[in-house]
Amino acid sequence: MSDERIAILAHEKFPDRAKTALGVMRYGDQNVCAVLDRDRAGDRVRDHVPDIDDAPIVESFVDALAAADGEIDALYIGIAPIGGGFDESWRDDVEAAIEAGCDVVSGLHYFLNEDPELVSLADEHGVHLVDVREPDDDLTVATGASGDVDADVVLTVGTDCSVGKMTASLEIVAAARERGIDAAFVPTGQTGIMIAGWGNPIDRVVSDFTAGAVEDMLVAVGDDHDLLVVEGQGSIIHPAYSAVTCGIVHGSMADGLVLCHAAGREAIHGYESFDLRPVSEYVDLYEGLADPINETAVIAGALNTKNVESDKAAADAVASFAAEVGGPAADPVRDGADAIVDGIVDAGLGGE
Template sequence: MNLRERFDVPVPAIVLAEGEFGTTGGKTANGVVTHSEVFDAKAIVDSETAGRQPSEVLGTPDAPDVPIADSVAAALEAAPEVEALVIGVAPAGGQLPDPWVEEIEAAIEAGCDVVSGLHVFLSEDEHWTALADEYDVSLVDVRKPPGGDELRVGDGSVDDVDADLVLTLGTDCAVGKRTATFELYRAAVEAGLDAGWVATGQTGIMVGAHEGVVVDRVPADFVAGVVEDMVKAVAADHDLVFVEGQACLTHRAYSSVTLGVLHGTWPDAVVIADEPSREKRTHFERFDVDGVEKERSLIEDLSEATVAGLSTWGDPEAQEETHGLPAANVYHEGGAAELLGIVRDSLDEAPTASAGDGTDGEA
């Protein structure tokens, strides 16, 4: 899915983040507000933080200075020019909360397209499709997986691309893989490189990846093939492709999707995202985080990639000394450019490859 092709970007939008703006549960809304190249956030809906500034809630000075309202109606009053409602929270249990029904209806009745990250698909519900038809708006469910005719197993055809491929993996869930991927892409563009990126989660799709799928909705046998097709599509138009990973290879709950992404990308270089203070897995307190060294070993055993370095939440110098890998913190000023330099050094040091094996050294 490429939302750049569906809309005349950037689209002025309201971001629905009810009860979760600035929290881990609102990471999609947070990402859309701060990073999206598709949606230009003009207002945010969250009754918990209404009246505050986004920069204060998110803890970043780069957040746009737009109102946080307590309802869609109030957001529409503050930003009548909006053309879309982005649902940036997927509540536990996967259902549409009853209080949100009127909020979404208000947006549709005001002529807004709805871009949803919910587990339930609005575009398959008669109530929502009838209302969308009545007000001539679109319903876009970013979690909807590819159709059966788009599914295939991986066949290694990604080896034939001429672009350099860089995959961001991690030591756990929610360690900043999507942020690191986007920041690498943005730093590359700012450096004048011909870069594109691939998302494997809903936030990345909404932020504006050149191709994306919510990979955890893809049947297991087809993950590598779906990722391979996305990488090939972006590599056809760009010299350098960054791919967002999911979970990690040492995670007993999610390792299968991680391996599918690794094998579908078959990267030249991998960046490991790590929160050094984390000891237990997010939402899985019985599982310890296995750490950088084990993750690195598995990546290099299960692929032909080189682990280029770390995207760390901690002090880069300390983490470099601990793990023996170059490190940068993309949340620090200049950190993304430093991480890009680490990646480019790794690509430059890779053996010269013949055309068709996926490394042309142009990055």
């Protein structure tokens, strides 16, 4: 999906609640021509997010097409509501995109390919509806084969959803490559898959195959690299999503874990009646779960300090987090992931 000219739908949620949109804009090879957000139409991306390529924010797909002089290859659905449903208020934009000859790429649980109206319209206009969350139908249970791949495997794990595990993973890969390590990103979620152009959407596979779907990816690329960085999901203490987390922990058979947390987060995102636990409890739980299947430990931490204003306060938060994790830590966005790669290398991982 690289070098496509795309528009990204992020109605009412850009940028703070548009994780998918931001991920593709920051890390993907696509050329983003416009962002659809009816609440911010008329603004520009740089008004809200200074460090990514700029683009206009528009009201509708029709406006996006006008802004791009008619040259758009695809519309990406850049937001993912809880439950993954399709918001009917998006339908006009999706239909306009199809009618303009654009593919539509979606990471929703709701499959565009199962929507008769959209399927029929897409057929008529000869475009593809790409549901990146639709898993391969040949997945099966894990066998333990992840333990046999040549590459060392690092997994990002979290204290919650939406703490920056995907970002940390991508920044770790970038920093490792800078250092000459042959590192690759292993996506497990819709945004990661949209960015990487391959991967199994772990939260959408049959639950019995959760670990197996991770193993399937590691076996596919594990002998081609020295370091694989697997994107973790959710949190092992979560009322809804811990199954996905746990399957990734065991399916990846990681040699090292990087614990990801958001500074100041005190309750589970979207489930605010549930408090987060002390960081050390997550370290103990992840190690207690993972180590019996493959010897491992938490070797570094990634702290998301997006909600911390000053660099000084962020640095203090990172230092305090590093102490809790018992290893080096960084905010991969503010600081880059070099300190985290130090932790990976110090643990003896990533060498040939």
